[in-house]
Amino acid sequence: MAELTSAPEVPAKLFRRHPAHVIVNLTVNEVEKEISPGVRYTFWTFGGQVPGKFIRVRQGDVVEVHLKNDPANKLPHNIDLHAITGPGGGAASTFTAPGHESSFTFRATQPGLYVYHCATAPVPMHVANGMYGLILVEPPGGFPPVSHEYYVMQGELYTSGAYHAPGLQTFDMQKGIDERPTYVVFDGAEGSLVGDKALTAKTGDTIRIFFGNAGPNLDANFHIIGAIFDRVYPEGGSLAQEHVQTTLVPAGGAAIVELTVDVPGTYSLVDHALFRAFNKGAVGQLRVDGPSRADLMSGKKLDIAYAGGASEPAPAIETDGDPVLQAGESTFAHLCANCHQPTGLGIPGQFPPLAHSDYLAASSDDKIIGHVLHGLQGPVTVLGTTYNGAMPALGYLSDADIAAVLTYVRASFTAKPSRVTPEQVAKIRTESEGVL
């Protein structure tokens, strides 16, 4: 019986020296889940989660696949495993009506990391609705040991409503045909690898990520901000490339990436087609804990020759003993500091400063809440400099999280601190829902 795992977990390394007969039990469930808080969708899944269960077998194994289609499901489903050589990849053998079970066997002849997906008509709709996952066929001896192995899979969602439009969304076929996804996400939902759910490691760890791209339309440009992949097995194959910044993963393809993390902090996993990261949800996080490594990367050295009026960093504030400020500090570090910087000084010409910001001081709490909820596009002038960028909407955060981070921002960067309450955030959220 094969051990199966849900993302981001990967089944334990195989230590078998010989091929075996392995049984893989997959159940198809049609389930309502959230894409983002308040945004619901009926996903079709292999095992109740998107992506489907990770399957790990050894080259030469005879794999017996059982596909059970839950009786409550409306549709027939099947599975096409790219690890198979043979017409349809198992699709015809596993074509299963609701309330039925099919099985077939195949021999895993070629090592590699392979996508599997439902191939029931209309195939792109079944894939867009979440019916995909990865199967690893390990070569004899397997991969060298690493500190952590993770399972990350990118996929697109085509919803009837706009990005972050609340309520139960349906599949928008025309957006699918036009290749205009509403969401591009890792592991089935926006924020599924963010905050408490971030991938974790310690400094000095080695990490292997089994990365798949379900598509159904877009290629993925997998990149981890602040990291270089020591090794990439492009397209999930056997040859490795070294020292890679961004690896291209085709729809219906996969890649194995390995990296070493030496400097502590939060690293963002993105599709480096960046609007997908900033405006469609393709962001995850890898949090690395450990002692700082000034020899590899210093902290921010305040050496800014042309920062206008924002050359003085705000003094660090004391958050100990105040749970709201502590929560706000954590959210700020994970989500805001990438652009606005831990110092609040921003990056000249790119991201506006919060420290000593006249814009922040002159803006009401309600206005700033709106920026966090819905993002901010277009020109904004701060301390005499005009910034024309795009701040992503963070409306998927809870009211309490937004209130906490803004209280932290006010306390840290504004001369006159104020407490922003979750009730204020809820009010602005409700008011703006009427408008959007």
Added chain:
Amino acid sequence: MKALAILAIAASAHAGPARVGPGVYHPAFPASPAERAIDVPAFWLDREPVTNADYLAFVRAVPEWRRDRAKPLFVDADYLSPWASADALGGLSPRAPVVRVSWFAARAYCAWRGGRLPREAEWELAADAPELQAQILAWYARPTPPVLPDVGGAPNKWGVRDLHGLVWEWIDDFSATLVGDSVCGAEANAARDPSAYAAFMRFAFRGSLEARDSVASLGFRCAYDQEPSR
């Protein structure tokens, strides 16, 4: 008394099938160029899917189709499994569509009623509703509710109800279009015309069935060549 009341309801539900057609059916997957447009002569079609009460009357009249007597060659282990017993519905609504019946059983029922299962061309002609495509796709995307609603949706232009949004329905020639065996080829073929997506999903569903299968969201209704006598 209760049985009589159920029989009365059963009879009223069939107070007159609707006349459908003549018309022209354009299959999403024509078997040959000559079959891109198929003339469908007028026929009569039940206005509603066959209900639990209708089917209960059938198994009482023809006991060999009770779930404890039907031959395993013709029904699977879940035949009529939602019913409380072989001849009682229990808590099920008599007006809800009967589900978990095999193609063989559905054919036998329709023959008993003096009719037959509708053919693909007939069913699709009666159900053609391009304006409802988005709702139909949304319905296909959602799992089956634990308790099926009763029949009695809004009538379409032919006066026929519940062709969409309640249950899938058996057709006589359900296995004639081989979507299952040529998934990808058929896919490429149909994807050219997005308006055929709903029909496409019906073909996929039908293609997954065997004649003795029962499915929790699959019912049926009957068709007739002549207007049935009251």
